[in-house]
Amino acid sequence: MxxxxxxxxxxxxxxxxxxxxxxxxxxxxxxxxxxxxxxxxxxxxxxxxxxxxxxxxxxxxxxxxxxxxxxxxxxxxxxxxxxxxxxxxxxxxxxxxxxxxxxxxxxxxxxxxxxxxxxxxxxxxxxxxxxxxxxxxxxxxxxxxxxxxxxxxxxxxxxxxxxxxxxxxxxxxxxxxxxxxxxxxxxxxxxxxxIDRNRFYDFNKQREKKVVFVGRLSEEKNIFNLIEAIHSVDLPLDIYGSGPLKNKLESFIKENNYNVRLLGNISNSLLPEILNKAKYFALVSIHEGMPKSLIEGMACGCICIGTNVSGINEVITEGNGILALSTSSNDIREAFIKALSLTPDEEVKMRLLAKEFIDKNFxxxxxxxxxxxxxxxxxxx
Structure with a gap:
């Protein structure tokens, strides 16, 4: 055939x-x-x-x-x-x-x-x-x-x-x-x-207390609100990807002296190592289809924070991650506050639920x- x-x-x-x-x-x-x-x-x-x-x-x-x-x-x-x-x-x-x-x-x-x-x-x-x-x-x-x-x-x-x-x-x-x-x-x-579960899995390594975003630098990804929310809870943010908002984001980060790095495109083959170094993964879009990057972040054992919109709320469900109530920077900040307040046992449970969900569906x-x-x-x- x-x-x-x-x-x-x-x-x-x-x-x-x-x-x-x-x-x-x-x-x-x-x-x-x-x-x-x-x-x-x-x-x-x-x-x-x-x-x-x-x-x-x-x-x-x-x-x-x-x-x-x-x-x-x-x-x-x-x-x-x-x-x-x-x-x-x-x-x-x-x-x-x-x-x-x-x-x-x-x-x-x-x-x-x-x-x-x-x-x-x-x-x-x-x-x-x-x-x-x-x-x-x-x-x-x-x-x-x-x-x-x-x-x-x-x-x-x-x-x-x-x-x-x-x-x-x-x-x-x-x-x-x-x-x-x-x-x-x-x-x-x-x-x-x-996703390829032979590559995207939790390496059980020590993680940095930082946030990773992977995706297109475009309007629907709501990146400016993400940056403001993360800044208010004093976490560093690494952004991987390219797109039409790159220059505006560079200016925005520089003018406000935010602890954010724009790191460009990353090969999918190198992504598991990147995700396993970070404690948190964020996707706070105003609209999604079925986001691969979020699935990959969850599979790699990141605590995943998303917005309660179509697509994302089909992945983050029943305790396997944290959903912000809306796409506003304030509600995203509240979601990160919730993530930061998780006990070690609660983090282990969330990661286990995420693993089971990924293995069943993706x-x-x-x-x-x-x-x-x-x-x-x-x-x-």
Missing amino acids: TLSLFFTRGVSLEQWLKQGLFEREKLIYEEHLKQGNLDKVYWFTYGSEDRKLANRLKSENRLHKNIEVFEMPKVFNITKIGSYLYSFFLPFIYRKELQKSNILKTNQTDGSWTAVISKKIYGKKLLYRTGYTMSQLENNLKRFNIIIRKCIELVEKFAYNNCDKAIVSSNHNVRYLVNKYSIDTKKIEVIYNF TLHNVVAKEQDIFKKLCNE
């Missing part, structure tokens, strides 16, 4: 590497190949040097030999419009590879039309997976004007109407999609994001088994 994965429009294999996503994102495909669920995996990317990069990664034993990368031709390296043009030409440029495929898969709304077009032309089964629901996020944040948000909804609806099966990462996504687009619940399945083995069941059903329809 051959699966074709369409990268998010504009995203390259090189970006996966630079942003520290490669080690994590490749795992599920390599596991399917190792288990014999798939014979071949094709990655269709938006980097014009990705084929060469993939060959180097294979020579270093960092990429499975049966994952083939098909890059964007250099002719499409046109600022702003190149990736859009390529997204419509891709089904024709790589028609031979798509004809060989049994299942098409896309992981994001942006560029999902490429997979839908390919399905229509070649009559293949389409699996549409999203880590978060784009229209839900943008209608919540209102970062774009109403016209752009309506376009996002149209693309999203087009993908859901034309896919054979949809996977979302949280129950609140299902409720939103059913209400928004009247999608049959039988068409959607919830499969939580996975292992790679569970996710691969659920996806394989979907593959079989799609191919037998």
Whole structure:
């Protein structure tokens, strides 16, 4: 069986590497190949040097030999419009590879039309997976004007109407999609994001009394309120990630002399060591899908502090972490005060509950088994 994965429009294999996503994102495909669920995996990317990069990664034993990368031709390296043009030409440029495929898969709304077009032309089964629901996020944040948000909804609806099966990462996504687009619940399945439990676990080492945040430096992550809250309880904060707020955050930290370090992107392979050095992990977003970084922090034995919003409150539940009542800096501060007041026995209990929750819901083995069941059903329809 051959699966074709369409990268998010504009995203390259090189970006996966630079942003520290490669080690994590490749795992599920390599596991399917190792288990014999798939014979071949094709990655269709938006980097014009990705084929060469993939060959180097294979020579270093960092990429499975049966994952083939098909890059964007250099002719499409046109600022702003190149990736859009390529997204419509891709089904024709790589028609031979798509004809060989049994299942098409896309992981994001942006560029999902490429997979839908390919399905229509070649009559293949389409699996549409999203880590978060784009229209839900943008209608919540209102970062774009109403016209752009309506376009996002149209693309999203087009993908859901034309896919054979949809996977979302949280129950609140299902409720939103059913209400928004009247999608049959039988068409959607919830499969939580996975983590590699062979790497993400509690090392039982001495921890520093500090807070770690890992994620995109963007508005929905509520980082300014996080910084103010942590400053008021006199804890150091290490921030890993990149994004549009980087310069504003640098100025904000410098002007107020906050005990905060902006440390840039971190490879997922190095993250377990970082998380095991910190006592606390914080994710205080105003909106989330199903946050991988929070799951990884919890798996590594951090005391996790989050906000009581969709996505986060599906992970922090029943005593395995601490939820702030709202996304305000004051309520986040109160959550940290609660965390700091935990007794050693209460901390041990919280970590144990977190471990049990992670092992039950977020292992790679569970996710691969659920996806394989979907593959079989799609191919037998």
